[in-house]
Amino acid sequence: MPTRPEDIYGISKASSEKAVEILSKVHGMEYVIIRPHNVYGPRQNMADPYRNVIAIFMNRILQGKAIYIYGDGEQKRAFSYVSDMIPAIAETGFIRSANGEIFNLGSDTPFTINNLVKTLSEVSGKKIAIEHIKSRPQEVKLAYCKHDKAKRILKFSDKTKLSQGLLEMWKWALGRGSQTPKYIDLEILGKEAPLTWKNRLI
Template identity: 50%
Template sequence: MKILVTGAAGFIGSHLVDALIANHDEVYGVDNLSGGQETYIHKECRFTNLDLRNKDAVATYIQQVKPEILFHLAADATEGRSQFTPLSSSENNYLAYLYTLVPCVKHGIQKVILFSSISVYGAQTPPFSEKMEKRPEDVYGVMKSSMEDVTRILSTVHGFSYVIIRPYNVYGPRQNMSDPYRNVVAIFLNRLSQGKPYYIYGDGAQKRAFTYIYDLIPPVVKAGLSDEYKQEVFNIGSDKPHTLNELSLLILSSWFDGDVPKEFEPVYVPFRPREIVSAYCDITKARMMLGYRPSTSLTDGIRETIAWVKTQGPKLFSYIPLELENDLVPETWKHHLI
């Protein structure tokens, strides 16, 4: 089987490539390295630096490789920023995906595994189940929801299988520490590395279920490679929600080994526009159909992530010009406070 992974240099993509290469020879990877790092790519991965917004280059590449299985992870996954960069969100999520999917279908793709997001559930009451309708509240969620719809429709018409994965709040080694717009765990830890306190949007009571990277990959591989799953949607992630304040306490006590200096108490700032207060999932379907059992406690996962962050040292945060600059832009981004 020829497997293509997009976003292969990214956080989740690079771990997925590692897992796939353990059992398969022909694993191809593409990434434009806007968020990922070349050093994370397994040396046996047949990697090409490719920007999926380049429709013609992507069509030529797919025509040459003719993948049989596509894992699509490439994304501008900055949910909170997408209200201020809707063009980037549309180009790097929706368009980039279609530019990849259409030639894949043309050249006989058998199965597509699309990385979507629980942002498609919007502000409904958690835990979210796959049976709930999609009601995205932000631009990123709208893009992911449309990508899911196009996949389902083209699958029905053109006859390939698909699995849609809706992961959430994944953290662990290789998470991008330089992105000031997303990845709460990595931002908190990078700020501590820099010797500075971090910011919490809102009152910190918002709930998330943080998912350790090594708990995410095995069910994704199973859902993607087994013939059993032909047209499925799975929530995959932890089923133990925590508030951001709980996460913060855990991170601080683990980082400082219990004795947290006063100057590292978090700074509270207003919510970002359209931020969902509580978002976590019911994973009964993944438990029943994939035998999914997330097993890493937040305490253990954070301890292991801290150990990795300490090997990396502090990183500079990297800001981009926003497409919509106005008074609604969070102060932390406008003034590069993070």
């Protein structure tokens, strides 16, 4: 199935995949491409204000601050627990039939951002303040897919429920404590850039 990226992030990923494919043909190297979906879990970088929504939300909760939700919060994501992902990724180097293949890897159950916040509130025991802000330009509304190929060839198993994975990460985050976000000076910061980036809200 051809890729149809809708934002710069997607374009960069699709281009990287094509580059790997061409390098393989030119130099005869073997490869496996993994497309992981919204991976989360203990030891994720909570100081990164640009990516990893679960880590960002947990850090805000630890700080006692409101979390920011882009748009209506009905975006769907397949949040995937890191311990479910590692075995399948490690296995790719030892399965001959995986060579030259592309695998979608992640949870089979998508959740909206609103569902995520509700579950985070239950897991943390905290009442979470929410502020809705303008949607990000070109944001993909629904980001999830099937993983039949990974299950068949890599024996991938999506066994950790979101509530269970969030609890494990929350216990780790409590021990680590809140982190100060580490912003960088962006080279391009147009008027449509996310408010959390432009105004350093996180």
